[in-house]
Amino acid sequence: MNAPRLTAPAVLCCFLLLGLALGLGARLLQAQAVDAPREQKKVSALYARIDGTINPAQEDFLKQALSACTQQGHDLLVLGLDTPGGLGKSMRDMLKLILNAPVPVVTWVGPKGARAASAGVFLVAASAVASMSPQTNIGSATPVAMGGKEVPEEMARKIKNDFLSLIRSVAKARGRNVDWYEKAIEEAVNITATEAVTNRVVDLLAASPRDLLEQVGAKGIAWNQTEITFGPDEFSIEKFEPGFRHSFLSWLLHPQIAYFLLLGGIAGLFFELSNPGAIFPGVFGAICLLLALYAMAVLPTNVTGLLLIFLGLVLFILEIKVVSFGLLSLGGVVCLLVGSIILFRFEYGMAALPLKVILPTVIGVSAAVGLALYLVTRAQVKPRQTGSEAMIGLTGEVISWQEAEGRVRVRGEIWRARTPSGARLSQSTQIRVTSMRGLLLEVEPKEK
Numbered sequence: 001m002n003a004p005r006l007t008a009p010a011v012l013c014c015f016l017l018l019g020l021a022l023g024l025g026a027r028l029l030q031a032q033a034v035d036a037p038r039e040q041k042k043v044s045a046l047y048a049r050i051d052g053t054i055n056p057a058q059e060d061f062l063k064q065a066l067s068a069c070t071q072q073g074h075d076l077l078v079l080g081l082d083t084p085g086g087l088g089k090s091m092r093d094m095l096k097l098i099l100n101a102p103v104p105v106v107t108w109v110g111p112k113g114a115r116a117a118s119a120g121v122f123l124v125a126a127s128a129v130a131s132m133s134p135q136t137n138i139g140s141a142t143p144v145a146m147g148g149k150e151v152p153e154e155m156a157r158k159i160k161n162d163f164l165s166l167i168r169s170v171a172k173a174r175g176r177n178v179d180w181y182e183k184a185i186e187e188a189v190n191i192t193a194t195e196a197v198t199n200r201v202v203d204l205l206a207a208s209p210r211d212l213l214e215q216v217g218a219k220g221i222a223w224n225q226t227e228i229t230f231g232p233d234e235f236s237i238e239k240f241e242p243g244f245r246h247s248f249l250s251w252l253l254h255p256q257i258a259y260f261l262l263l264g265g266i267a268g269l270f271f272e273l274s275n276p277g278a279i280f281p282g283v284f285g286a287i288c289l290l291l292a293l294y295a296m297a298v299l300p301t302n303v304t305g306l307l308l309i310f311l312g313l314v315l316f317i318l319e320i321k322v323v324s325f326g327l328l329s330l331g332g333v334v335c336l337l338v339g340s341i342i343l344f345r346f347e348y349g350m351a352a353l354p355l356k357v358i359l360p361t362v363i364g365v366s367a368a369v370g371l372a373l374y375l376v377t378r379a380q381v382k383p384r385q386t387g388s389e390a391m392i393g394l395t396g397e398v399i400s401w402q403e404a405e406g407r408v409r410v411r412g413e414i415w416r417a418r419t420p421s422g423a424r425l426s427q428s429t430q431i432r433v434t435s436m437r438g439l440l441l442e443v444e445p446k447e448k
Helices: 008-035 056-072 088-099 119-126 153-173 178-186 193-198 209-219 243-252 255-274 280-298 303-321 327-341 355-381
Strands: 043-051 076-082 105-109 115-117 129-132 137-139 190-192 221-223 226-228 235-239 395-402 405-410 413-418 430-437 440-445
Touching: 043 056, 043 209, 056 076, 056 088, 056 243, 076 115, 076 119, 076 209, 088 119, 088 153, 105 115, 105 119, 105 209, 115 119, 119 137, 119 153, 119 178, 129 193, 129 209, 137 193, 153 178, 190 193, 209 235, 243 255, 243 280, 255 280, 255 303, 255 327, 255 355, 303 327, 303 355, 327 355, 395 413, 405 440
Parallel strands: 043 076, 043 235, 076 105, 105 129, 115 137, 413 440
Antiparallel strands: 137 190, 221 226, 395 405, 395 430, 405 413, 430 440
16 A cells, blocks of 8 residues: 655645744743743842951951852852051951952941051952941051051151052052042041042942942942842841951950060969969969960061060079079069060051050069069078977977986977087976987077
């Protein structure tokens, strides 16, 4: 039986019907896609705060916050800022973290009364979006030496040129007022939040992180050749908690805290060495000293200053062993004072050790050491009240005497006794102890 043969018109009709069916199906699918409600993806922001000086602890905190953004899928990092400045090296490292961050970093100088001074100016300049709360200020980025003194001219010129080139490149890349940022370093200018927005120093004026994100979403953030925009209800904020480690390191790495721990450790070790067996001063001093040495390893410490302070401890200890009529103690105080003044090297924006902190501390430690020296010396000079030496000079009465020895009552106790010359003593004779050999007393008649 022969199969029916398809003619050319029949094949053409089949193709036309197939195309019509495919077109109709595509139209139906498109209509369904248009009519279906569009699901909005919320922008997730992580809010982290930096309060206090810029130091390695804050650098570690920023690193953890950026890592959390990557691991937890956050789209933005909002960095709350209130800082008087800090270490130049830590500032540079944080600047690199912000410029190379996997997500946009939005800074907010707030709440009211906060500031972004010194090293904080650089962090604001480097952020993708910079904002400030009303009644805040920014500026004063001129390098200062320890104690607030001006940096020596040659050093100041080098530091200024270094930081000027850095702030210029960062501010220009972010489209901000380069001239003002240069003046913040050269002339230590300082402006309010309103003036900062007017002069394009920062981008936005925001009362809170939520207000900031609402404005950022409406304005948009240029990021990786795209623009991130979102509506007022299309974002969420999660707070990043620093934890105990960050809080402890922030406290420990403050120069004044490290200085107090150092002197406290030295005082504790001195008391332990001068009074062996006290235990608590030694344990307390060792803990303080180890914590101080850790902080000194991170902070810009002058080794000469540290060695002078330890030399002061050695001189105080030698005062116990050597009769110097106070000269060793005086040298120890001088070493302590000079070492404290030069303990920390100059570092851009670092909180310094002013003399109003150094002088009372040195005086207090010196007074405590002097008191310990007095007590130790007094204990060494004071006659012993126990043992054989305590018997010498005591008086008593002869109970009985035979030949070269006899029995005497001293301090209510009966002792064997003899005279150095071998003389015989009569009963009831009053005697005085001159020496003691084991349990045998040597006595002599008491003078009337």
